[in-house]
Amino acid sequence: MLGGDAAPVAVAGGVARALAADSDLRVAAVGPVDVAERSLAAAGAAADRLEIVAASQRIEMGEDPARAIRAKRDATVRVAVRLVRDGAADACVSVGPTGAAMAAALFTLGRLAGVTRPALAVVIPARNGPVVLLDAGAGVHAGPDLLAQFALAGAALAQTRLHVAHPRVGLLSVGTEPGKGDEVRKEAFGVLTAALDGQPAEFVGNVEGADVALGERADVIVTDGFTGNVLIKGMEGMLTLAISLVRDAGAPDRTLDDLLATALGPLHPDTLGGGVLLGVDGVVVIGHGAAGADAVASCIRVASAAVREGLLPRLAGSLDEFVRRRRAAAGYTAPVTGSDGGKGTQQ
Amino acid sequence: MLGGDAAPVAVAGGVARALAADSDLRVAAVGPVDVAERSLAAAGAAADRLEIVAASQRIEMGEDPARAIRAKRDATVRVAVRLVRDGAADACVSVGPTGAAMAAALFTLGRLAGVTRPALAVVIPARNGPVVLLDAGAGVHAGPDLLAQFALAGAALAQTRLHVAHPRVGLLSVGTEPGKGDEVRKEAFGVLTAALDGQPAEFVGNVEGADVALGERADVIVTDGFTGNVLIKGMEGMLTLAISLVRDAGAPDRTLDDLLATALGPLHPDTLGGGVLLGVDGVVVIGHGAAGADAVASCIRVASAAVREGLLPRLAGSLDEFVRRRRAAAGYTAPVTGSDGGKGTQQ
Numbered sequence: 116m117l118g119g120d121a122a123p124v125a126v127a128g129g130v131a132r133a134l135a136a137d138s139d140l141r142v143a144a145v146g147p148v149d150v151a152e153r154s155l156a157a158a159g160a161a162a163d164r165l166e167i168v169a170a171s172q173r174i175e176m177g178e179d180p181a182r183a184i185r186a187k188r189d190a191t192v193r194v195a196v197r198l199v200r201d202g203a204a205d206a207c208v209s210v211g212p213t214g215a216a217m218a219a220a221l222f223t224l225g226r227l228a229g230v231t232r233p234a235l236a237v238v239i240p241a242r243n244g245p246v247v248l249l250d251a252g253a254g255v256h257a258g259p260d261l262l263a264q265f266a267l268a269g270a271a272l273a274q275t276r277l278h279v280a281h282p283r284v285g286l287l288s289v290g291t292e293p294g295k296g297d298e299v300r301k302e303a304f305g306v307l308t309a310a311l312d313g314q315p316a317e318f319v320g321n322v323e324g325a326d327v328a329l330g331e332r333a334d335v336i337v338t339d340g341f342t343g344n345v346l347i348k349g350m351e352g353m354l355t356l357a358i359s360l361v362r363d364a365g366a367p368d369r370t371l372d373d374l375l376a377t378a379l380g381p382l383h384p385d386t387l388g389g390g391v392l393l394g395v396d397g398v399v400v401i402g403h404g405a406a407g408a409d410a411v412a413s414c415i416r417v418a419s420a421a422v423r424e425g426l427l428p429r430l431a432g433s434l435d436e437f438v439r440r441r442r443a444a445a446g447y448t449a450p451v452t453g454s455d456g457g458k459g460t461q462q
Numbered sequence: 463m464l465g466g467d468a469a470p471v472a473v474a475g476g477v478a479r480a481l482a483a484d485s486d487l488r489v490a491a492v493g494p495v496d497v498a499e500r501s502l503a504a505a506g507a508a509a510d511r512l513e514i515v516a517a518s519q520r521i522e523m524g525e526d527p528a529r530a531i532r533a534k535r536d537a538t539v540r541v542a543v544r545l546v547r548d549g550a551a552d553a554c555v556s557v558g559p560t561g562a563a564m565a566a567a568l569f570t571l572g573r574l575a576g577v578t579r580p581a582l583a584v585v586i587p588a589r590n591g592p593v594v595l596l597d598a599g600a601g602v603h604a605g606p607d608l609l610a611q612f613a614l615a616g617a618a619l620a621q622t623r624l625h626v627a628h629p630r631v632g633l634l635s636v637g638t639e640p641g642k643g644d645e646v647r648k649e650a651f652g653v654l655t656a657a658l659d660g661q662p663a664e665f666v667g668n669v670e671g672a673d674v675a676l677g678e679r680a681d682v683i684v685t686d687g688f689t690g691n692v693l694i695k696g697m698e699g700m701l702t703l704a705i706s707l708v709r710d711a712g713a714p715d716r717t718l719d720d721l722l723a724t725a726l727g728p729l730h731p732d733t734l735g736g737g738v739l740l741g742v743d744g745v746v747v748i749g750h751g752a753a754g755a756d757a758v759a760s761c762i763r764v765a766s767a768a769v770r771e772g773l774l775p776r777l778a779g780s781l782d783e784f785v786r787r788r789r790a791a792a793g794y795t796a797p798v799t800g801s802d803g804g805k806g807t808q809q
Contacts, residue, residue: 345689
């Protein structure tokens with residue numbers, strides 16, 4: 116209830132809309148009880164499927180995320196991921212700072228076996244069908260092995276959310292020929308080929324920035340968090356520019372700017388649908404800090420869909436295979452039986 | 463006459479349009495004489511301000527650029543930059559492979575004093591006025607010192623082409639706060655601050671992907687060639703998507719897709735205006751391989767404008783100051799008198 120630029124109003128409005136749209140949904144709203152009660156009542160949220168869980172602290176944008184999460188034991192996002200860890204909730208949604216949500220998830224939920232670092236995955240409504248892009252900014256760097264983990268995670272999301280049985284996975288680079296890109300992409304080419312071999316997914320090689328919006332070449336596009344974050348924000352900026360040009364051109368019969376905003380909803384700042392933090396041992400959805408009520412409702416939809424579609428078991432399964440091969444390549448032979456010790460132990 | 467996907471027709475058409483639009487322009491078309499004569503005549507190019515310079519070889523997309531430029535002494539792009547070096551032309555335009563044009567420029571023209579590696583600069587027609595983005599893909603990596611060179615080069619382009627006396631220069635990162643980004647951006651922050659101090663430009667700190675299309679925060683945005691290339695192609699893809707959505711919505715009174723294409727012309731694949739290769743000792747403009755006649759004409763306009771506006775002397779001047787400070791910081795005291803030995807000597 117304290118996350119994002121427009122808290123608590125936008126969060127309360129999003130909860131109300133999500134509850135109204137999905138009669139099987141139950142929401143635990145985490146925040147100061149009086150603030151939550153007042154704002155949720157004002158938003159008209161269905162009280163019978165709503166619970167308020169007390170938490171008093173807020174993480175600010177300027178704070179160091181890891182330090183803030185450690186220091187603020189009663190931060191809303193930390194209490195929320197604790198509910199997931201304890202089985203009291205199936206998923207957590209945050210529109211607070213991305214770094215804070217990621218730190219809370221790592222600290223409390225831990226990583227899935229085989230995961231070095233989680234990635235934020237967003238689904239872009241591309242021209243030829245949706246595209247999963249990751250990492251959209253959970254980290255900044257990514258070496259070849261991490262990009263391979265992202266490929267498996269993105270494929271699991273495409274399989275469950277997009278119902279693509281054999282997703283095509285592309286490596287974002289500056290040209291489609293194999294050899295194009297920096298040293299990381301050159302090396303990643305072989306690592307991704309090996310990691311996806313035998314998986315229900317296909318490595319289609321290098322793809323380019325335009326493929327994220329076009330969707331012709333790949334269903335899943337992997338890159339480091341720096342590039343992914345710059346790219347997705349650049350696409351958002353271009354969409355804002357296009358909408359303002361359409362608006363300047365006058366109002367035709369159908370309001371074209373509304374159409375653009377709807378069709379491209381998940382990318383639009385006003386309605387941004389939220390990214391899924393892939394790689395932590397729980398479903399965590401992170402929305403835009405500028406999220407309005409529609410965007411918060413969309414984040415909740417994304418979270419409940421991930422739970423219902425079995426994203427986590429699917430991802431854990433493909434990572435098991437990845438870990439088995441990585442261990443075999445390193446000379447280990449012990450079977451993989453679950454989490455790799457990255458599991459969080461703090462509360 | 464042999465560069466790009468639609469050679470020689472698109473090149474000949476672009477030459478014809480550029481000559482028709484600018485009565486002070488003279489063009490030397492470089493390629494096989496029979497091919498050039500036939501295609502330029504078919505395009506109706508004004509023969510009185512047109513000269514054909516013979517060259518027989520073409521660099522293909524798959525070739526290693528540096529090797530191809532060395533091996534193919536009669537490649538069109540190599541002959542074209544030679545005309546610039548010899549003073550027979552003021553500028554060179556290529557819609558062949560970017561790497562080949564860059565290799566030819568480096569090999570034959572050499573670098574300006576103070577330049578480690580050139581960058582490709584494009585002008586984006588952002589919502590609040592044009593934005594210079596570089597590097598759009600001449601290289602892949604860029605450390606802090608190279609980013610500072612890009613900042614000076616981009617500022618010179620904004621001063622001459624955009625007539626912004628004191629351009630605001632931003633460093634592309636994943637958040638606007640100073641500590642945001644990877645190690646390169648963190649270190650570059652201080653290096654850019656120092657490099658722009660005392661120059662007719664202002665370092666405004668970190669900017670984000672959206673700022674390239676919005677133009678509110680900066681007139682010049684610098685980044686490495688990998689990120690810049692992915693970003694600009696991602697924006698192109700988003701524009702293509704937006705145009706197709708507008709088209710799908712039916713045809714209003716004013717054809718909105720035409721409007722979008724015109725307003726955003728320089729970013730649109732059909733009309734991409736071409737990037738200026740900043741840092742080499744000559745004016746070299748590189749267009750999209752998919753360039754049609756309009757795009758080729760636009761590249762020629764960009765090249766002639768750069769010559770008329772004095773881009774090169776402006777850039778050399780600000781680099782002199784940069785080199786002087788860098789040398790002072792390293793303990794040298796000798797004055798800077800011109801090129802630094804990066805000058806090309808091969809023909």
